[in-house]
Amino acid sequence: MINSDVFNYVNILNKAADATWTRGKLLANNLANVSTPGYKRQDIEFQTYLADALKxxxxxxxxxVAGVNLQSIEPTIYKDNTSLSYxxxxxxxxxxxxxxxxxxxxxxxxxxLESITHEFSRIRLALSNN
Structure with a gap:
């Protein structure tokens, strides 16, 4: 994490990017285990934590964004519908x-990722104008 208010958006977007990366791995793992008896799908909870932090x-x-506690938006991996089986x-x-x-x-x-790129472009533009 970058410790400056200038990078608040970047830090939050970084957390979101990490969460989507982890979710992608979990979803791929779910598909890989589609034929594994007893396997329960896994997913990640992040968006609710981010929305609550922003509220x-x-x-x-x-x-x-400046007031968001980054520790409060740690994603949580969970097993979905453990009592449900198809x-x-x-x-x-x-x-x-x-x-x-x-x-x-x-x-x-x-x-x-596009938002992160845009934020760094804005920061680069602000720095180049000084």
Whole structure:
């Protein structure tokens, strides 16, 4: 993490990028275990933590981002629907759902990486104007 208010967006986007990377690995692992008896799909919780952290701030988005405690938006990996199984062997991975989740995750990851690039471009522009 970069310790400066100038990099608050970058630090939050970095956390989001890490979360999407981890989610991509989890989703790929779910698909790899689609035929493993008893396997329960895993996913990650991050967006709720980020939304809650931003809600606690007041004022403009800049002020909300400046006040975010980065430790409060640590992603959590969990097993999804451990009591639910789509098949008799106890596995609860649905290929169509996992594929849709992977597509969504790729879009989110690309948007986050584009936002990080944009933030660094803004910082570079501000530094070059001095």
């Amino acid at each position: 606690q701030g007041h004022g403009t988005l800049d002020q909300k 098949r008799l062997d106890g596995n609860n991975v649905d290929v169509d759902t996992e594929s849709a989740n992977m597509g969504e995750n790729v879009i989110n990851n690309n948007a986050i």
